Amino acid sequence: MIDGAQLIREPIERFLQPCGPVVDVRAPAEYAQGHIPGAHNLPLFSDEQRAAVGTTYKQEGRQAAVQLGLELVGPRLGELGGRLKALAKQSPGQPLRLHCWRGGMRSESVAWLARQLDLEVNLLVGGYKAFRRWVLNSxxxxxxxxxxxxxxxxxxxxxxxxxxxxxxxxxxxxxxxxxxxxxxxxxxxxxxxxxxxxxxxxxxxxxxxxxxxxxxxxxxxxxxxxxxxxxxxxxxxxxxxxxxxxxxxxxxxxxxxxxxxxxxxxxxxxxxxxxxxxxxxxxxxxxxxxxxxxxxxxxxxxxxxxxxxxxxxxxxxxxxxxxxxxxxxxxxxxxxxxxxxxxxxxxxxxxxxxxxxx
Known part of the structure; x- marks a missing residue:
């Protein structure tokens, strides 16, 4: 059981209500291609690191990819935590609203870190992919x-x-x-x-x-x-x-x-x-x-x-x-x-x- 702030998972309709900064943890190239307007990019991996983790997953499996991801992110935990706290200060009392591509491991990992810092976090169910479906349906x-x-x-x-x-x-x-x-x-x-x-x-x-x-x-x-x-x-x-x-x-x-x-x-x-x-x-x-x-x-x-x-x-x-x-x-x-x-x-x-x- 993890101590820390509350983690809430939200569907796209609730996630888009204006109540705190949106934090996109995808790689810079993904963010540049398209993102939720107003979102801040806090990439868990660089473009090159994301490609390396993806290749490892395909060639060696999930466990090897997770291990590589931990090795790449570990030295940056302090920096990531500092940026999360700075973003949270922009809207005191409001949750950080996190997402990655499909609402999977990247956003879950950053959400874990935020909770260790006692920061309230909302996750977008389905990630940016769900947002894109909502965009096209609109x-x-x-x-x-x-x-x-x-x-x-x-x-x-x-x-x-x-x-x-x-x-x-x-x-x-x-x-x-x-x-x-x-x-x-x-x-x-x-x-x-x-x-x-x-x-x-x-x-x-x-x-x-x-x-x-x-x-x-x-x-x-x-x-x-x-x-x-x-x-x-x-x-x-x-x-x-x-x-x-x-x-x-x-x-x-x-x-x-x-x-x-x-x-x-x-x-x-x-x-x-x-x-x-x-x-x-x-x-x-x-x-x-x-x-x-x-x-x-x-x-x-x-x-x-x-x-x-x-x-x-x-x-x-x-x-x-x-x-x-x-x-x-x-x-x-x-x-x-x-x-x-x-x-x-x-x-x-x-x-x-x-x-x-x-």
């Missing part, structure tokens, strides 16, 4: 998805963020992907997550908006940079009602200059060259010359000419708005994102959380 659940559409440069992302700040239920698909969705979308952004972790981030964002009458997303392509929108969610987006926003060309150019005019000139040139075949030789040459001369507005006009043609083509190919029920057009000329958000909420076009359904 995209098959019907959600009250609504889309915000409009031509490039209308400031859809800024408007979504302003709506969130005023009580709207919003998921920023581009923000979660660290990409703005075009050839230029990665400029000035952090590295993109894996598609697996992108799914994790979206699922948690949806989870936090349970009960909302409307959940607003930007109308996107199926892929945002290298991150693919989950199939179940994408299918729902294809049938979601759509609100189209409009701004005059001059404001759209101004928006693009504000976002991209501060980016690295060489990176802008490379992004333009990547779509040269679609831009055509004349627009490409004009855009590259404008970038070389730092004439950002002129360069933006070439891009908008191309992207507007793409937008019009998509509308024509799928019918005026595809399978979407059009909620209306809203002209935002001269309005800041915050003012536009307030007007859309006050008009009833977009419902803030907590307001009754129409």
């Amino acid at each position: 995209f098959e659940t019907p959600w009250p998805i609504h889309l915000l559409g409009g031509r490039t440069g209308c400031g859809k992302t800024d408007l979504l963020l302003a709506l969130a700040g005023q009580g709207g239920a919003v998921i920023d698909l581009e923000g979660l992907a660290h990409h703005r969705g075009s050839s230029f979308g990665s400029l000035g952004m952090p590295p993109q997550p894996s598609s697996e972790h992108y799914e994790n981030r979206i699922a948690m964002a949806l989870h936090q908006l349970q009960g909302a009458g409307q959940i607003w997303l930007e109308a996107e392509s199926a892929q945002v940079g290298r991150c693919r929108i989950p199939a179940g969610l994408w299918k729902q987006m294809q049938q979601a009602p759509l609100l189209e926003i409009r701004r005059p060309l001059a404001e759209r150019v101004q928006q693009l200059v504000a976002v991209y005019g501060v980016q690295d000139q060489h990176a802008l040139k490379e992004a333009t060259e990547r779509i040269a075949r679609r831009l055509g030789p004349q627009r490409t040459a004009t855009a590259l010359e404008a970038i070389a001369q730092q004439q950002w507005g002129k360069a933006a006009l070439q891009m908008l000419d191309y992207y507007d043609r793409c937008y019009d083509h998509e509308l024509e190919r799928h019918g005026q708005h595809g399978g979407h029920r059009l909620l209306g057009h809203h002209d935002l000329e001269g309005l800041s994102a915050e003012t536009a958000a307030k007007q859309l909420i006050n008009s009833g076009a977009i419902r803030a959380q907590g307001r009754s359904a129409a």
Whole structure:
């Protein structure tokens, strides 16, 4: 019988309730591929050590693998214990919530160590594998998805963020992907997550908006940079009602200059060259010359000419708005994102959380 703090095993639905730090004890490469958003990585083994233990298990059996694991971890017990205590101090009175891949030996071992330090521990039943099942199942659940559409440069992302700040239920698909969705979308952004972790981030964002009458997303392509929108969610987006926003060309150019005019000139040139075949030789040459001369507005006009043609083509190919029920057009000329958000909420076009359904 082990003395120490209480050990509780929790199913995924309870484990995800916000009550203490989540500690992922898998190897760094596993964590980098995908993890529960907000989880701290406290690897029991390095990537190389994990591979060695796995090979030993296959070739020599469980007992030999356990012995090797003990030899590798033994010298680090003090370090691991110190990090567990530091994590516990972040949320006094709350349990550490531990998991590994399947809720097996790694998380059990770290839980044992935590209990020797009188730290309360909750283990995720089924580990990260159970979390991934929950993630994929969440995209098959019907959600009250609504889309915000409009031509490039209308400031859809800024408007979504302003709506969130005023009580709207919003998921920023581009923000979660660290990409703005075009050839230029990665400029000035952090590295993109894996598609697996992108799914994790979206699922948690949806989870936090349970009960909302409307959940607003930007109308996107199926892929945002290298991150693919989950199939179940994408299918729902294809049938979601759509609100189209409009701004005059001059404001759209101004928006693009504000976002991209501060980016690295060489990176802008490379992004333009990547779509040269679609831009055509004349627009490409004009855009590259404008970038070389730092004439950002002129360069933006070439891009908008191309992207507007793409937008019009998509509308024509799928019918005026595809399978979407059009909620209306809203002209935002001269309005800041915050003012536009307030007007859309006050008009009833977009419902803030907590307001009754129409």
